[in-house]
Amino acid sequence: MKAVLARRHGSPESLVVEDIAPLQAGPGEVIVSVHASAVNFPDTLIIENRYQFKPALPFSPGGEVAGMVKQVGEGVQGFAQGDRVIAVCGWGGYAEEVRTVPEKLVALPAGIDMEAAAALVITYGTSHYALKDRAALQPGETLLVLGAAGGTGISAVELGKLMGARVIAAASTDEKLALCRAHGADETINYTSEDLRERIKALTGGRGVDVVYDPVGGSYTEPALRSMAWRGRYLVIGFTAGEIPKPALNLVLLKGCSIVGVFYGGFAQAEPVRYQAFMDELVGWLAQGRIRPAITERYPLEQAAQALRVVADRKATGKIMLTTALGRGEG
CATH class of the missing domain: 3.90.180.10 (Medium-chain alcohol dehydrogenases, catalytic domain)
Known part of the structure; x- marks a missing residue:
């Protein structure tokens, strides 16, 4: 072979x-x-x-x-x-x-x-666990997805919409953002041509976002963290930008928000029964055409x-x- x-x-x-x-x-x-x-x-x-x-x-x-x-x-x-x-x-x-x-x-x-x-598993599984378990995303909340046009990002956009959130997708080109809109994003931000923080402020009326889904890291972390709403949850997914950021923890204090780690492999190993239940739900959604x-x-x-x-x-x-x-x- x-x-x-x-x-x-x-x-x-x-x-x-x-x-x-x-x-x-x-x-x-x-x-x-x-x-x-x-x-x-x-x-x-x-x-x-x-x-x-x-x-x-x-x-x-x-x-x-x-x-x-x-x-x-x-x-x-x-x-x-x-x-x-x-x-x-x-x-x-x-x-x-x-x-x-x-x-x-x-x-x-x-x-x-x-x-x-x-x-299905690594991208949608990670996003499903992140949004449902680690963030406890609720209908009507606002979700910001960084790196939204990648495989993991698109899965977060789709699952966020499926869970009833308002989804703001951020990516680096208009072509990528068009893909995000095709998969359900309500609003988009081109963070190479727009100021990320100012655009979030405009889209949320100054309130900020309830959940940030961040598989990128690097220079986008601080402006996204500064854009959190009160009691927001910042999901640390990965660091595709190559730089592991060192956020100013005073922002967490002032925002009353949480920085939450997402290690899907650790979840699967530590909680196999819940992992299987989450996977069964994902496979069901795929079979029903609710995720694509x-x-x-x-x-x-x-x-x-x-x-x-x-x-x-x-x-x-x-x-x-x-x-x-x-x-x-x-x-």
Whole structure:
């Protein structure tokens, strides 16, 4: 089978594509034939050894895939050969097969597109947990989404609207903001041509926003924090800008607001029963068409480095997907 491998830590261009032996399921393991693998920002970090999870070399990046169960090992219950699944694997997904365990599989109902399913867990799962659990977002509240045109940002826009919020989407180009509006944003801010803080003030009548969803960090953090409403919640999702900000904590005091960390992987590990309930709700919404991942680019598995470069350079709009020969109907 083909696999994209990191044999040394480095940039996307350091990855290699190799033919390796097909995987075999050991006791308690499941082998999934991959149809589609999502490209996520953490994939750019894990290959550089800058992520919180550090697999041993060589390894394949790729934290979430959709496909079909190929083989189950001794003792596996709940899944069988031929089942359609999402695998939340952490790494290993940039390959034609991935080895995982039943606890990291999500059953996929018939009729759900494999690419949409592969785009669900890391982005929508993070945003769902962030908005529902960490922020306790309420209908009628105002949500500001930074980096709103990326895969994670679009998921926050969609879920914020689904939960009844007024959504303000902020991104760097008018093209990206058009995508945000197409996915439900009520208002938009181009923070390369507009003053972020002044525009928020104008859109909220000076009141500020109840929740900030921030996967970007960097220079946008302070003006967004200064734009919080009383008892607001500032969600720390990630740092795609590359800089971990050091906010002035006097702002938290003056605003009566909270800075809230969002670690979805930690939630899944620490609270598996609630994690499964959240995932069941997301899959249901996907099946009902209430959420629709914005898959804007597709690359064959062999071009994983090019796809990762787009994400690493923050040029991605929506979600980028890798497809295998099986997923393209060639296998």
